[in-house]
Amino acid sequence: MTTERTVRVVGLGSPHGEDDAGWQVVRAIAAFAPQEWTTELLRTPIDLVATLSADRPLVLVDAAAEPLPDSPLWRFRWPELPTDAFDIVSTHAFDLRYALELAGSLQLLPELVLVYAVHVGGTPAATAETSYDRTPSDIVQTIARCLVRDLRRCLAEPASTRSGPVPVAGQ
Amino acid sequence: MAKRKSGKAKTIQVRALARVEGEGAFTIVLQDDRVADVKLEIYEPPRFYEAFMRGRQATEAPDITARICGICPVAYQMSAVRAIEKAYGIQVPEPIRSLRRLLYCGEWIESHVLHMYLLHAPDFFGYESAIAMAQASAELKAHVERGLRMKKIGNAIVEVVGGRAVHPINVRVGGFYRAPTKDELQALVDDLRWGRDAAIETARWVASLDFPDFTDDYEFACIRSDHHYAILEGDVVTNRGLRISEDEFLQYFREEQVPYSHALHSRRVLPESPGADDRFAGCYQVGPLARWNLNRDVAPDLVRQVEQDLPVSFPTTNPFHSIVARALEVLLAYHEAIRIIEDYEQPDPSWVPFEPRAGHGCAITEAPRGMLYHEYHTDDAGYLTKVTIIPPTSQNQLRIEKDLYMIAPRLIDLPQDQACWQAEFAIRNYDPCISCATHFLKLKIERLPTSAH
Numbered sequence A: 001m002t003t004e005r006t007v008r009v010v011g012l013g014s015p016h017g018e019d020d021a022g023w024q025v026v027r028a029i030a031a032f033a034p035q036e037w038t039t040e041l042l043r044t045p046i047d048l049v050a051t052l053s054a055d056r057p058l059v060l061v062d063a064a065a066e067p068l069p070d071s072p073l074w075r076f077r078w079p080e081l082p083t084d085a086f087d088i089v090s091t092h093a094f095d096l097r098y099a100l101e102l103a104g105s106l107q108l109l110p111e112l113v114l115v116y117a118v119h120v121g122g123t124p125a126a127t128a129e130t131s132y133d134r135t136p137s138d139i140v141q142t143i144a145r146c147l148v149r150d151l152r153r154c155l156a157e158p159a160s161t162r163s164g165p166v167p168v169a170g171q
Numbered sequence B: 001m002a003k004r005k006s007g008k009a010k011t012i013q014v015r016a017l018a019r020v021e022g023e024g025a026f027t028i029v030l031q032d033d034r035v036a037d038v039k040l041e042i043y044e045p046p047r048f049y050e051a052f053m054r055g056r057q058a059t060e061a062p063d064i065t066a067r068i069c070g071i072c073p074v075a076y077q078m079s080a081v082r083a084i085e086k087a088y089g090i091q092v093p094e095p096i097r098s099l100r101r102l103l104y105c106g107e108w109i110e111s112h113v114l115h116m117y118l119l120h121a122p123d124f125f126g127y128e129s130a131i132a133m134a135q136a137s138a139e140l141k142a143h144v145e146r147g148l149r150m151k152k153i154g155n156a157i158v159e160v161v162g163g164r165a166v167h168p169i170n171v172r173v174g175g176f177y178r179a180p181t182k183d184e185l186q187a188l189v190d191d192l193r194w195g196r197d198a199a200i201e202t203a204r205w206v207a208s209l210d211f212p213d214f215t216d217d218y219e220f221a222c223i224r225s226d227h228h229y230a231i232l233e234g235d236v237v238t239n240r241g242l243r244i245s246e247d248e249f250l251q252y253f254r255e256e257q258v259p260y261s262h263a264l265h266s267r268r269v270l271p272e273s274p275g276a277d278d279r280f281a282g283c284y285q286v287g288p289l290a291r292w293n294l295n296r297d298v299a300p301d302l303v304r305q306v307e308q309d310l311p312v313s314f315p316t317t318n319p320f321h322s323i324v325a326r327a328l329e330v331l332l333a334y335h336e337a338i339r340i341i342e343d344y345e346q347p348d349p350s351w352v353p354f355e356p357r358a359g360h361g362c363a364i365t366e367a368p369r370g371m372l373y374h375e376y377h378t379d380d381a382g383y384l385t386k387v388t389i390i391p392p393t394s395q396n397q398l399r400i401e402k403d404l405y406m407i408a409p410r411l412i413d414l415p416q417d418q419a420c421w422q423a424e425f426a427i428r429n430y431d432p433c434i435s436c437a438t439h440f441l442k443l444k445i446e447r448l449p450t451s452a453h
Helices: A017-032 A096-105 A136-156 B058-066 B073-088 B094-125 B130-136 B138-162 B182-186 B189-207 B246-252 B288-298 B301-308 B319-343 B392-410 B416-428
Strands: A008-012 A038-042 A058-064 A073-077 A113-119 B009-017 B024-031 B034-041 B221-224 B235-238 B253-256 B265-268 B359-367 B370-378 B384-390 B441-447
Touching (some): A017 A113, A017 A136, A073 A136, A096 B130, A113 A136, B024 B392, B058 B370, B058 B384, B073 B094, B094 B130, B094 B138, B189 B319, B221 B359, B221 B370, B235 B246, B246 B253, B246 B359, B265 B392, B288 B301, B392 B416
Parallel strands (some): A058 A113, B024 B441
Antiparallel strands (some): B009 B441, B370 B384
16 A cells, blocks of 8 residues: 655646746645645656656646646546646647657556546636635635645545546536 | 649648658749749748737846757757846856757757757658668668667757756756756766767768759858857858858848748848849858868867868768758767766756846857847846847758759659659758747648740
8 A cells, every 4th residue: 555655745836926826736736735745846748757666656747738627636547648738838849648648658657647638728617615715825825735635535546546637626 | 632724833832741840831933944932831820929028137148048849948048048148247167168068069969969860851851750760771760779879869969958858947047957967977978988989870871971062152150269169159151151240140131021931031132132033132041061061170080080071071062961060960969968978067056046136138059950040138127128040940940941942843853752852952051940930830832834924
């Protein structure tokens, strides 16, 4: 069984505009996550590859531009990623999918790779977590807590973590 | 799919070039087995940096222009600070200049290693991507792993000196906001020594590749110092005897608009107007091959010794050898980084104070892809009144088109996918950064009906 202390949580993005959604959520997670979890922020997915180790579950948090219905936060288990959701412009087309495929071909990917997509852009899913009377900071905190709660469940029973998109918040 | 509408004519088109930075396309028109036209079309929208920077403080230029490119932001920062320092009459002491050279070495390592291992090497082995290459054999997988580790070390240099690995924030006119401590830099040395050995292995590996047979009478251009391998400053030189100061650049090189591209084309100003049929007159090449061909005599002994034992001879006019020049520059960058760190004394203060003033300054530094020209005019209060930026990919565009023009006859009888790949392979010799040139790329080959004449 996977223990909490092996988890590596990585926020992908930049400080610019909506691209900072993954960073904001991971910063919030860092404030209350178990001490054994490591959190970090990365800008370019390709730089993730050189730092991967197959023995640590990897959790990636990224902004997703493609509208995702019903929930501001969705979970995907690699290798199932929606084609368009992470289609954010990246240098030399080295996007998240490319980086993870390359890491896979180098046998660097852990058995459990979860990608949490924070919906940005377009019409946000209207849920209790993101109702318009809440501040962005409140929303980030809520999404971070939803993510950690869901992640704990996945780590406790990784084999049962089904693939495919799973709405995490807004249920 | 390319098809011959008659026995004598066809069009080849690639609508989106892969493994380059930015968005673009190219078209080759063949008629009667003759190349009728070649166009490198850059359709990524222009970004108007030079226009919207007018009215901003000159001190903002390093951070604003760095956003032109995610791969070579250091180059933009370095050309900008040097040009503004000339406009303001600021003399920057040697310790700060050395720190800038160290930062630039980090960017050369990041950019060159990424291009060699993940973008260009797959071409030489016939794979569509580094992923396919890494899956092909344990040996190729080990190469890719080595490349990723080498690149990471370049990132680390930029992070320590520049404040963060992408779009560094520590560069300012006059120096740095904060100079790293000796201990912070010393912590990089073990990795740099590993990287230096890995760079030697890389040079030997890429020099053993099977290179397409291709050559032309190239004019290579770069900056040069007679004392060391120029990165941050030097005269502009070419292999045809030109040697001018950077202040004279626009007298000898000019930009022009073409109707099919959002990027300006550069060419050498020639003593006589070229004939109407010589559309490539004045084309020239910048970048690692130009630099290594022209400056290898002042490269560190270690790098020259490694080059001497390679099966590729320099100077070379085969553009496919650019990957070897790139590898040698990576070795040079690791070697220089170690030297700079070993000699490092933390500058205090970390920047030179100055007062804004009306002035004018231009500067050329060597971005990974070649010469990057910045020119700024300021008013009394230090606001920018005019800005000119000429990135290396703009300078290489006409030369890329000529390479395509020359390679096109070899593509006529190839299936479309093979023709497209061969053409893209040739373009990737230049590691074009289209985002820079507009401030991505697509192949189109048109096969016209046989001409009436």
